[in-house]
Amino acid sequence: MHKSFINMIFLFTMISGSIISISSNNWLGAWMGLEINLMSFIPLVTNLKNSMSTEASLKYFLVQALASSMLLFSVIIMSMINSMNIYSMEFNLFNLILNSSLFMKMGVAPFHFWFPEVIEGLNWMMSMILMTWQKLAPMILLSYCITYLINYSIIFSIFIGSIGGLNQISLRKLMAYSSINHMGWMLSSFLISNYYWMMYFIIYSFLSISIILLFMKYNMLYINQTFNTMNFMPINKFIIFCNFLSLGGLPPFLGFFPKWIIIQNLNNLFLITFMVCMTLITLFYYIRITYSAFLINYSMLKWNNSYIYSNFMLSFNFFSLLGLSLCMLIYSIF
Template identity: 40%
Template sequence: MSPYVLTIMSLSLLLGTTMTLISDHWLTAWMGLEINTLAVIPLMTKPHHSRSTESAIKYFMIQATASMIILFSAIFNASTTNQWITGQISNTSASFMMTIALAMKLGLAPFHFWVPEVTQGIPLLSGMILLTWQKIAPISIFYQISPSLNMSLLMILSITSTLLGGWGGLNQTQLRKILAYSSIAHMGWMTIIIMIYPSLTILNLILYLASTITMFMVLNQSSSTKINSLSILWNKSAPNMIIITLTLLSLGGLPPLTGFMPKWLILQELINFNNIPLAMMLALSTLLNLFFYMRIIYSSTLTMFPSINNTKLQWALYSHKTILPIPTLTIISSLLLPMTPMFITLS
């Protein structure tokens, strides 16, 4: 792709997300979502093969349907309340349609089927954008309209997402599909708490972005797309293998890593609001995610003895892809648990 086209698409992604974040009018928020969708499609079709084209078409159809429902619900709400201000949805039907549309954009179950298929058909860096940056704008709208959401509907979407996100990744061998199902499960954790404690949703989103970007960048740096390809990674790059292990355990929510923080705080808030059965279901659903994270760790660390590479062609193992942000992102996604009191104070 031409550097000029890449620059235009990147700036368009930034513009679309920024418009949605700062807008106080439903029309400009919708325009930001549309700019985001149209800007990411050329990045998804960059390899120019049939699989990426098919994924881009699937993504466009889902996003166009969701955008249509968002615009329709905003118009319907304005017709009954004479309000176009973002965050004010007093009409029950409009709130229901808006929740369904945003669930489609985020890939919440039962509207999650497009996420693994689209992620599998595009390059690693495009998949990283799809599972990270493209979540910011819909989550920001969820955050703004959280007081007027339907709690029962949101609970059903969230619980279904955490369960199906964990269940769907159990038999996967493709790393992009595993990270897609991980994204579905994490979206369920974010939406379940958005009505009770919206600041925890933002904290969970930030830590999820750091961990997922770290994982995608390491996989891109080692050109790994399958679990089997990770079995020789220890011999090629032991630091990358350590980063993958720490990041996956953090995504699974194991202490003392950073990923334990949002899950701990969310479960604590649910228990404080006497939602103990819901908290138990969320905690148990985490075991499903942890299982396929441990499968990756087992395949990459225990299936091959960590011997020294004796080949003379060391240059063939050296990757020229950028690794500059990886150390910082690894620290953020793994070592911030001691700072939990500070995050609680800030939220």
């Protein structure tokens, strides 16, 4: 009870740090909010009984500390240049450093190398927070200072996120590379409007939470566990793998909706073509896993009735699988 209360305090502080960073009207306040968020997330990640989580927390701290120092350094130098009313190539250079620090904080390619390794050492709850909430503040800060570096980051993120998941057997690493791929799509939505980024981020977070809750329920860490788990009922297996396809962006699932909106509104034919082709690779390995799971004959206990009867999980999965029609209706109205 005492430990859970302390964890709740750290969680509240972590959320407060992100809100401080988002609502700040200067870069120093934004940096302070990111530091509060970092220093409250580290104790949540660290588990002295698990050496992998301790290693992951150390890696996360070192990378985030480096990114924070780059952020603070670039902001101080740019403020000095701005106070002297000098706009030169050096200002653009430090703006690129600022962008790079935010990319590193989010785990966006080509600054992504720490992200799958850290995810591999975390439990599902911390992985879910790292893949959703921890990306919110850096993404909003990035929208204030977009440079041409974002185009290269979009290409790298979608390419690495698609290729990196091909031979993975760990579900956590698979979700990490899927997150990198989705980050590329989210960055491309910045080229259109912040509204489309917000819509994509909400739907991506919704899909990630829905599938991670299922992994937590069945304590699954590797792909072969999705085939061999004895307590799967057919409807549960169907829901899990349809969530995979929805996360990959296959119609008629909800995950297709934000990609469809970006394809319609992005005025860059080369970028759209590249993004769609690379995302087809992601769909390939999702469909390969799903196809194998549906066709493999598995044993099931006759008296086992392990259906997903939780109203919370049912509602999440219902909207994940059938939310496209609802979103299309809303989009046509507005």
